[in-house]
Amino acid sequence: QTQPAPSPTDATDFAETTFDFVVVGGGTSGLVLASRLSENPNITVGVLEAGDYRPGDDLILIPASTGPAVLGANSQDQSNLQGNPNYDWKFKSVPQTGLNGGTILYPRGKVVGGSSAINTMIWQRASSVEYDLWESAFQNPGWSWSSLLPYFAKVENWSPPPIVLPGQEADPSLAAVHGKTGYVNVSYNNFMTDVEVPIVKSANALGIRTNSNPDAGNGTGFYYMARNVNPVTGFRSYASPAYFEPFVGRPNLKLVSEALVTKINFANSTVEGKGLVATGVDFTVGNQTFTVKANKEVILAAGSLKTPQLLELSGVGNATLLKSLGIEPLLDSPQIGENLQDHPVTYSDFQTKDGVVTLDQLTFNETFVAEAKANFSHTPAHGALSYTDAIIGPNTFQAVVNASQFNSVLALLDKELKGRKYPTELQQLQFTAARELFAEGKIAWIEVVNVPEGGVVSVPTANTSYVTTVVIQLHPFARGSVHINSTDPTAAPVINPNFLASEFDTQVLTHGLQFVRKMLNNSGIVAEYHAPDNTVQTDAQWESYVRGHVGSTAHPLGTTAMAPQHIGGVVDSHLKIYGLSNVRVVDAGIFPFTLSAAIMSSVYAVAEKAADIVKADWKI
Numbered sequence: 001q002t003q004p005a006p007s008p009t010d011a012t013d014f015a016e017t018t019f020d021f022v023v024v025g026g027g028t029s030g031l032v033l034a035s036r037l038s039e040n041p042n043i044t045v046g047v048l049e050a051g052d053y054r055p056g057d058d059l060i061l062i063p064a065s066t067g068p069a070v071l072g073a074n075s076q077d078q079s080n081l082q083g084n085p086n087y088d089w090k091f092k093s094v095p096q097t098g099l100n101g102g103t104i105l106y107p108r109g110k111v112v113g114g115s116s117a118i119n120t121m122i123w124q125r126a127s128s129v130e131y132d133l134w135e136s137a138f139q140n141p142g143w144s145w146s147s148l149l150p151y152f153a154k155v156e157n158w159s160p161p162p163i164v165l166p167g168q169e170a171d172p173s174l175a176a177v178h179g180k181t182g183y184v185n186v187s188y189n190n191f192m193t194d195v196e197v198p199i200v201k202s203a204n205a206l207g208i209r210t211n212s213n214p215d216a217g218n219g220t221g222f223y224y225m226a227r228n229v230n231p232v233t234g235f236r237s238y239a240s241p242a243y244f245e246p247f248v249g250r251p252n253l254k255l256v257s258e259a260l261v262t263k264i265n266f267a268n269s270t271v272e273g274k275g276l277v278a279t280g281v282d283f284t285v286g287n288q289t290f291t292v293k294a295n296k297e298v299i300l301a302a303g304s305l306k307t308p309q310l311l312e313l314s315g316v317g318n319a320t321l322l323k324s325l326g327i328e329p330l331l332d333s334p335q336i337g338e339n340l341q342d343h344p345v346t347y348s349d350f351q352t353k354d355g356v357v358t359l360d361q362l363t364f365n366e367t368f369v370a371e372a373k374a375n376f377s378h379t380p381a382h383g384a385l386s387y388t389d390a391i392i393g394p395n396t397f398q399a400v401v402n403a404s405q406f407n408s409v410l411a412l413l414d415k416e417l418k419g420r421k422y423p424t425e426l427q428q429l430q431f432t433a434a435r436e437l438f439a440e441g442k443i444a445w446i447e448v449v450n451v452p453e454g455g456v457v458s459v460p461t462a463n464t465s466y467v468t469t470v471v472i473q474l475h476p477f478a479r480g481s482v483h484i485n486s487t488d489p490t491a492a493p494v495i496n497p498n499f500l501a502s503e504f505d506t507q508v509l510t511h512g513l514q515f516v517r518k519m520l521n522n523s524g525i526v527a528e529y530h531a532p533d534n535t536v537q538t539d540a541q542w543e544s545y546v547r548g549h550v551g552s553t554a555h556p557l558g559t560t561a562m563a564p565q566h567i568g569g570v571v572d573s574h575l576k577i578y579g580l581s582n583v584r585v586v587d588a589g590i591f592p593f594t595l596s597a598a599i600m601s602s603v604y605a606v607a608e609k610a611a612d613i614v615k616a617d618w619k620i
């Protein structure tokens with residue numbers, strides 16, 4: 001591991017500058033805004049990031065170091081990235097009623113690059129109809145699939161897949177929807193273990209197609225997963241090397257790392273009707289407190305769990321909550337921190353037959369390790385150390401259950417919806433749209449991800465190989481919240497995703513896991529069911545297993561949703577917070593509705609579009 005470089009900018013110098021734009025959070029979305037706005041040399045941009053600046057850090061860069069925190073392991077093992085307090089905020093949910101009181105781990109990147117520095121590198125788009133809902137159902141002019149597509153491409157420097165999966169055709173339309181000149185390297189694994197091909201063949205035999213182009217608007221089926229990895233070096237390509245490191249020399253762009261923003265400062269505008277104007281922010285570095293001024297705007301990119309916290313600490317949020325904590329409400333905006341949506345995940349693992357080679361070999365086979373190291377230092381890098389999850393199967397629910405199972409789960413959903421009271425019209429519109437998408441099988445609802453190693457769900461036996469299979473519920477009907485319960489800016493926010501509060505969500509995950517056993521059983525690679533073991537057979541046993549084995553895929557969003565204010569939105573279609581004239585949110589919090597995909601590439605695309613909106617609004 002290389003030594004971290006010092007902070008790029010000294011905090012005292014930073015605080016003495018008045019910037020045009022102050023960006024809170026140097027993560028995935030924040031660095032996109034910072035680099036794009038500072039393209040204009042006459043515009044000054046200051047970024048404040050709570051985490052460390054770690055260019056050239058092997059733990060971030062080498063894909064195999066990522067580790068399993070997202071799947072529920074609460075690792076203190078500092079040889080892994082996820083769960084490591086030097087890189088991860090390590091939040092936890094409150095106890096979840098649907099999980100028998102269990103809590104969920106919430107890893108979040110705390111480093112320059114944010115969550116893009118610690119995530120699992122799945123580079124995925126949802127189906128076009130979902131982005132179209134942002135414009136049609138949720139009434140945000142200019143936000144549709146076709147308006148976002150150029151921004152998905154703008155982010156990418158894409159290379160085509162070097163291997164072909166069973167059922168995959170060389171599809172020229174795949175290249176047509178990807179970008180070649182963007183800052184994030186997007187590539188595909190050039191190495192497979194022994195499990196991927198048998199699993200895809202088994203899925204195909206069960207009637208699930210291989211999708212040769214999941215990125216053009218229909219993301220269903222099994223497919224060869226893109227990932228944000230440089231195909232030459234084998235290193236993670238994330239927001240810092242993509243959107244910050246190439247531009248550190250710009251005199252109009254400054255970033256302070258290890259700087260926690262504690263408050264947005266406001267003044268009342270002298271212009272009638274303009275309301276509150278943000279003048280800048282307070283931040284701390286170590287024990288020292290600083291104030292920095294913003295001429296034009298404060299741009300919030302602290303992530304969907306931290307942006308609501310900062311707003312509430314600054315007096316913007318639900319006035320009743322703020323008063324109860326002794327914070328003077330400057331703006332009553334009760335939907336801030338509400339509408340939290342996330343993808344719950346459950347998981348099982350299987351011991352493989354003798355001779356099936358998986359990444360477990362990295363833990364017990366010295367020859368395999370030596371070969372993996374040699375392959376990784378090769379140009380182009382390849383092999384086990386550059387591996388990220390290579391195949392993924394986002395499927396409609398209809399594809400994984402029979403007709404009678406489908407009808408009974410749909411009936412359960414209708415019963416739940418009948419008794420449901422909606423806190424906002426936005427939520428009612430979401431649920432109406434989701435019910436239709438589910439019933440008509442228009443989008444993926446259950447995603448299967450195969451991880452070719454054990455040790456995630458259960459304790460592995462020495463010198464043994466496993467496949468861990470993860471099942472993700474892509475459009476849960478649970479809605480949660482994130483709020484403060486303390487005025488201390490260093491305290492963690494109170495996170496409640498309400499996982500499995502809905503019986504429908506529970507049934508979807510349970511059927512998904514049952515399908516996975518069938519699929520693995522048919523693959524010819526499994527020696528024995530490990531977790532759950534063979535004693536889990538009845539529906540009741542499966543449901544009980546699921547309630548004890550749920551985590552978060554770490555895709556929280558929606559907590560500052562983009563929608564008209566009268567239906568429950570927090571920001572408008574220019575991403576400005578209603579009631580504040582110059583504060584925008586650009587992080588995953590603005591997504592009004594969850595997506596049937598991992599969300600990072602959408603976060604980047606939204607941030608690229610946001611940068612163009614800001615530039616157009618200021619004519620810069």
Ligand SMILES: Cc1cc2nc3c(=O)[nH]c(=O)nc-3n(C[C@H](O)[C@H](O)[C@H](O)COP(=O)(O)OP(=O)(O)OC[C@H]3O[C@@H](n4cnc5c(N)ncnc54)[C@H](O)[C@@H]3O)c2cc1C
Nearest residue numbers: 025027028029050114115119120121122261588598599600
């Ligand atoms: C463990 C994990 C695995 C994931 N796997 C995938 C995946 O495989 N594929 C995928 O598509 N998505 C994945 N995601 C989700 C994806 O990475 C995030 O949704 C996305 O990166 C969020 O971007 P953001 O800009 O909203 O927030 P972030 O990238 O998290 O940026 C927020 C930044 O703000 C900083 N910050 C917060 N509060 C303050 C403050 N008060 N002052 C200063 N700085 C502050 C944080 O330290 C952080 O750097 C994963 C996420 C995690 C955590």
